[in-house]
Amino acid sequence: MPDLSALPHVVVIGAGFGGLAAVRALAKKPVRVTIVDRNNFHGFQPLYYQVATAGLEPEEVAHNVRDIVRRAPNVDVRMGTVVGIDMEVQTLAFADGPDLAFDYLIVAAGAETAYYGVEGAETYGFPLKSLQDGIRLRNHVLSLFEDYNVFGDALSDGTLTFVVVGGGATGVETAGALVELYRISLARDFKRFDTRRAAHVILVERADSLLAGYPEDLRAYAKEKLQRRQVEVRVNTAVKAVTENGVELENGETIPSKTIVWAVGVEASPVAKMLGVETGRVGRVKVRPDLSLPGHPNVFVIGDMAEVEGQERLPQLAQVAMQGGKHAAQTVLRSVHAKPSEPFAYTDLGSMATIGRNAAVAMLFGKIPLKGLLAWLAWVFVHLMQLVGFRNRVNVFVNWVANYFTYDRAARLILGSGRNDRGPRFRDPA
Amino acid sequence: MPDLSALPHVVVIGAGFGGLAAVRALAKKPVRVTIVDRNNFHGFQPLYYQVATAGLEPEEVAHNVRDIVRRAPNVDVRMGTVVGIDMEVQTLAFADGPDLAFDYLIVAAGAETAYYGVEGAETYGFPLKSLQDGIRLRNHVLSLFEDYNVFGDALSDGTLTFVVVGGGATGVETAGALVELYRISLARDFKRFDTRRAAHVILVERADSLLAGYPEDLRAYAKEKLQRRQVEVRVNTAVKAVTENGVELENGETIPSKTIVWAVGVEASPVAKMLGVETGRVGRVKVRPDLSLPGHPNVFVIGDMAEVEGQERLPQLAQVAMQGGKHAAQTVLRSVHAKPSEPFAYTDLGSMATIGRNAAVAMLFGKIPLKGLLAWLAWVFVHLMQLVGFRNRVNVFVNWVANYFTYDRAARLILGSGRNDRGPRFRDPA
Numbered sequence A, B: 001m002p003d004l005s006a007l008p009h010v011v012v013i014g015a016g017f018g019g020l021a022a023v024r025a026l027a028k029k030p031v032r033v034t035i036v037d038r039n040n041f042h043g044f045q046p047l048y049y050q051v052a053t054a055g056l057e058p059e060e061v062a063h064n065v066r067d068i069v070r071r072a073p074n075v076d077v078r079m080g081t082v083v084g085i086d087m088e089v090q091t092l093a094f095a096d097g098p099d100l101a102f103d104y105l106i107v108a109a110g111a112e113t114a115y116y117g118v119e120g121a122e123t124y125g126f127p128l129k130s131l132q133d134g135i136r137l138r139n140h141v142l143s144l145f146e147d148y149n150v151f152g153d154a155l156s157d158g159t160l161t162f163v164v165v166g167g168g169a170t171g172v173e174t175a176g177a178l179v180e181l182y183r184i185s186l187a188r189d190f191k192r193f194d195t196r197r198a199a200h201v202i203l204v205e206r207a208d209s210l211l212a213g214y215p216e217d218l219r220a221y222a223k224e225k226l227q228r229r230q231v232e233v234r235v236n237t238a239v240k241a242v243t244e245n246g247v248e249l250e251n252g253e254t255i256p257s258k259t260i261v262w263a264v265g266v267e268a269s270p271v272a273k274m275l276g277v278e279t280g281r282v283g284r285v286k287v288r289p290d291l292s293l294p295g296h297p298n299v300f301v302i303g304d305m306a307e308v309e310g311q312e313r314l315p316q317l318a319q320v321a322m323q324g325g326k327h328a329a330q331t332v333l334r335s336v337h338a339k340p341s342e343p344f345a346y347t348d349l350g351s352m353a354t355i356g357r358n359a360a361v362a363m364l365f366g367k368i369p370l371k372g373l374l375a376w377l378a379w380v381f382v383h384l385m386q387l388v389g390f391r392n393r394v395n396v397f398v399n400w401v402a403n404y405f406t407y408d409r410a411a412r413l414i415l416g417s418g419r420n421d422r423g424p425r426f427r428d429p430a
Helices: A017-026 A045-052 A131-154 A169-189 A216-228 A270-275 A318-336 A373-386 A390-406 B017-026 B045-052 B131-154 B169-189 B216-228 B270-275 B318-336 B373-386 B390-406
Strands: A009-013 A032-037 A041-043 A062-064 A075-079 A082-086 A091-094 A097-101 A104-107 A111-113 A161-165 A200-204 A231-234 A239-243 A246-249 A254-256 A259-262 A266-268 A285-287 A296-301 A306-308 A350-356 A359-364 A368-372 B009-013 B032-037 B041-043 B062-064 B075-079 B082-086 B091-094 B097-101 B104-107 B111-113 B161-165 B200-204 B231-234 B239-243 B246-249 B254-256 B259-262 B266-268 B285-287 B296-301 B306-308 B350-356 B359-364 B368-371
Touching: A009 A017, A009 A318, A017 A032, A017 A318, A045 A131, A045 A169, A075 B131, A082 A270, A097 B131, A104 A270, A104 A318, A131 A169, A131 A259, A131 B075, A131 B097, A161 A169, A161 A246, A161 A254, A169 A200, A169 A216, A169 A231, A169 A350, A216 A231, A216 A350, A216 A359, A216 A368, A270 A296, A285 A296, A296 A318, A350 A373, A359 A373, A368 A373, B009 B017, B009 B318, B017 B032, B017 B318, B045 B131, B045 B169, B082 B270, B104 B270, B104 B318, B131 B169, B131 B259, B161 B169, B161 B246, B161 B254, B169 B200, B169 B216, B169 B231, B169 B350, B216 B231, B216 B350, B216 B359, B216 B368, B270 B296, B285 B296, B296 B318, B350 B373, B359 B373, B368 B373
Parallel strands: A009 A032, A009 A104, A032 A075, A104 A296, A161 A200, A161 A259, A200 A231, A285 A306, B009 B032, B009 B104, B032 B075, B104 B296, B161 B200, B161 B259, B200 B231, B285 B306
Antiparallel strands: A041 A062, A082 A091, A091 A097, A111 A266, A239 A246, A246 A254, A350 A359, A359 A368, B041 B062, B082 B091, B091 B097, B111 B266, B239 B246, B246 B254, B350 B359, B359 B368
16 A cells, blocks of 8 residues: 555545545545544435334445445544544544544534424434434334234233324335335234234324425325325324323324334534534534535535535435535545635435335426336335445345345344343433 | 134244244144244354354344244244243243243253353353344454554553354354454455454363364364464363453463453253253253153253253254254144154254364264365355245355355444444443
């Protein structure tokens, strides 16, 4: 390997879609790169709900970061949790190791679940922002069916009622996948009771329709399709509190449930606050048109964390993060070559949400609406193509094809990392 | 489904090799069957060391029990932990649910790790008896390499020294797989240091040779092969204590290490003690030649838990459990048809241990020795054929073939079930 120490050091925080896109653009270029993440893997976040509903295995939606950057000699990986950024001396502080100095910094730490101060939501709700969230929800859901198998109606009401809060893409996808789980796969697993009669999914949305941002007819299609698949869709319904035994609505009603999936909102990663600058709505960092931090032309903030000066707020999509990461990386390279930066312009390649087997909605390039089987096939194609790593893709493909033709699901393991346990049912409120 | 309630109820404790073999023999027969396990999956225990060394994913060595018995209308599954057996009224008590009555009982709860009172072994050692054990060890080993990447020589001695205690098949296989992990796969993952120089595996065995029970030349071959692959093999070496920072030997020496893999011994499951009868060596239950409990012709104990009256103690192998499970099931069916029982006779189909790619030892039918590539191919064939479930087999095959040709390893995720954590490093000593 050539001597890299003389090259400018670019540190990228976050191995999500944005961070990896930046690293790809910097690979084998005249810079030294370190990508920092608290996990040792890149997670394919749009499919975490598939892990939660036992459709895909964790390994099928995650890939080792070192493996991804293996062939780039100028890219190294640091696993660690960033706890501070010193903009003066240009170093990162870690919870678990020595400081790391940077010449350029690309902050791509993404977003975390927002609870908007709803009482009990953080303690008793099930978010879907990390791979561990997906595993935790899977263990929980499968365990409830095992409980019902043993105790039946002796259990409290709502044991098999699954409430999904939030009618965006994640909420719609999770609700659709939960129904498929118990109407098809678990229905054959359990012989002592009919899972199709015992279980119930309720999708709760504060606004008056699902999938805000999609055209009217796609929103109507999604709602009708979910309803035909037995999802109870409740729009104009706001949540007041989440407890261990259900959800309290603002209209005073309580829905008994052990499973409140919190698919409702996100706020920028706490890393945003470490930059010492003004943050906007949901904690986003205001950046200049070239994605740099005001007053710090060598620091860039991208994806879910950024709000670009003079532009509309961009949606929380992998595409936004990937294009932003690539742009920031190119700006770094221009700076290395003493060239001025250029403004970032987002190209809308489209967005999509799947309701289940054969059914999805999509907006291609922000203007071509698509629904039904065709949209679903487009969704499958796009997601398979994006999954990082050859083997991952093959495995996912084998599993999905098998799933499709056998109406079966993956291994459905209840598997915590503790010793023979099911994992903690609720998060420690502390 | 026909009315099953009039049929005799056979309860099988344990969904391991023995329990499943019993259930298979009882499927679609004139009995009602409930298989009980604390997990909702059958684990392929001989390959847990592959999970621990990031060679296979957890889902590739485990399969949902309900899925396995799906096509047998007379077989149901109960997930739960047995805490007591009332032999008088013939019921099982559970930690987590109502009692379960039985007419016949087949106890196939297997074995757990034995620590032989070695100080610190249970707290700081890493056993390999459960799938969770495998995941825990994988997270731990991969995390140590990440630590070394950040801190390097500033870490205490022995951070990348892996001590495997026990020179039986599990110990030999784990030592061989650990070496392959860091000499091939991780060597390409880490760019800042040479994992092949930094890491070290020591295999410690109390007796004067590895693989007790195998012929002399196979034992010599295994030792030499491991040594050629850089495993330090220490025979005639007994362990006195395990601490957080290493292992103390009886000769007074201390080996600094953060990873003491405890592959040394097993004792019968605590379920054995619930039978209220005499237990023999390592907690095994003494059973009559037909595998029934003395005085209880409707209760059978098989596999790792049983010591058959008048027979040599059988080895802890899947084959023994499977043949015992089948025999017990057939005895139940003979009893249902008012026929007398027959004694159990074990047919030795062979045993094998793999040292790594291309290298294994095997004793076919207890008398044909095999070593090297041929033994390894036999090992691959036998293990693939035994893995339960079509899809599991295909996935494992795809992964292994990919592994073989690319010298690569699986996803290598550091993934606890907690939120963004690496999982607990050591077991809670409490």
